[in-house]
Amino acid sequence: MPRDALHIAGKIIAPGTDARVNIETTQLYTNTPIYMPVRIFHGMEDGPTLLVCAAIHGDELNGIEVIRQIIQRTSVEHLKGTLIAVPIVNHLGFIHRSRYLPDRRDLNRSFPGLETGSLAARVAHKFVSEVVSHATHIVDLHTAALHRTNLPQIRTDISDEENLSMAKAFGMPVVLNSEVIEGSLRYVAGQENKHAITFEAGEALRFSHDAIKSGVQGVINVMAYLNMLDDREMPPLLVPTIANSSLWVRADGDGMMVNLVNLGDHVKQGQTIGTINDPFGDKTIKIISPINGIIIGHSTIPLIHQGEALYNIASFRKISSVAEKINDLRSYIKNQ
Ligand SMILES: [Zn+2]
Incomplete structure (x- = not known):
């Protein structure tokens, strides 16, 4: 039996075709409509x-x-199932x-939203x-x-087995088991029995070569795991290590931060990972790691107020193996 067409935003996408659909989400106060372009590959x-x-x-x-790179690599002739790609949700x-x-x-924090609610609720x-x-x-x-x-x-929330399988398939060295925040997209996914993972990489308003390469490979890995890719062999996977928690190290004082570590570094409890200095060199506060762990995020701006979150450190049972996997990922990306 042939597959059903996909009805989306008033358009009908036949099986074996791909299309772009522009969904009007809101308007500018110039009366100009704002569209959310959606790219759909509806496999046969x-x-x-x-x-x-x-x-x-x-x-x-x-x-x-x-x-953008995933869309360029995808052809509907070789796709099982359907890929819906939305590069920009919040236009x-x-x-x-x-x-x-x-x-x-x-x-x-606005999902699932409301048709008659605030601007954010309506877009959501x-x-x-x-x-x-x-x-x-x-x-x-x-x-x-x-x-x-x-x-x-x-x-992702690994209590859902399919979330965990997708997270593993994505192939990053670190999976953080994180509770679902109310109003997030993962919250809606959970409520509607969909499986969802979040990829976090790099910083706002910048392109990161490593983040983008990792992301493209990860999405392809997930598509392969879901058997969406015709005859495609599973690419070599890293087996991720799962962290059940991470903690933020906050600033003990105000000043300018000198960072002494990098993302992915293995740090030891008691290690000085940065300093906060006044501009004259009269006062230096050491930033000490409270645990053994891996740096999974940090502040990039040196201007620091007391109490600000500076380093996100995840703890693992076998930290050295995580550090190895991070090195493996780096050399894999370099050779791409
Ligand atoms: Zn975000």
Whole structure:
């Protein structure tokens, strides 16, 4: 029996075809409509419907480039199931180079949204009702917030077995088991029995070569895991190590931070990982790692107020093997 056509935002996509659909989400106050372009590859054969989306936070750019490269590599003739690619979800935030919508709301705290709600709630509702509703699996691409950077990593709730399998398939050295935050896309996914993972890599408003290469490879790995790729052999995978928690090290004082470590570094409890100095050199505060762990994120701006989150450190049972896998990933990316 032939596969059904996909009905999305008033358009009908026949099996074995690909299309671009522009979904109107809102308007500028110039009366200009704002569209969310969605690229759809609706394969001839049955399979899962994978949604890959980015820039729910409008200033997070790495995922947009990941999706551009995925679209260029995808051909509907060789696809099982359906790929829905949304490079930019939060267009108003993107235009303003901002994480947030112009109403200062965080779109990733506004799901599932409301047709008659705030601006963020309306955009969220449109995305969920027109796009997310079709998906069985979701890969949501993010970066660290402004003035921070993240080691390429997957975050998901591993109590869902399929989430864990997708997270492993993505092939990053680190998977952070993270609780679902109410209002996030993963929250909606969980409520509607969809499987969702978040990829975090790099920093806001910048392209990172490593983050983008890791992201492209990871999405292809997930598509291969979901049997969406015809005759494609599974690429070599790293077996990720799962961290059940991470902690933020906060500034003990104000000043200018000198960072002494890199993303992915293995740090020891009691190790000095940075210093906070006053401009005259009269006062230096050491930033000490409270645990043995791996640096999975850190602040990139030297201007520090007391209490600010500076380093995100994840702890693992076998830290040295995680450090090895991070080196393996680096050399793999270098050879791409
Ligand atoms: Zn984000």
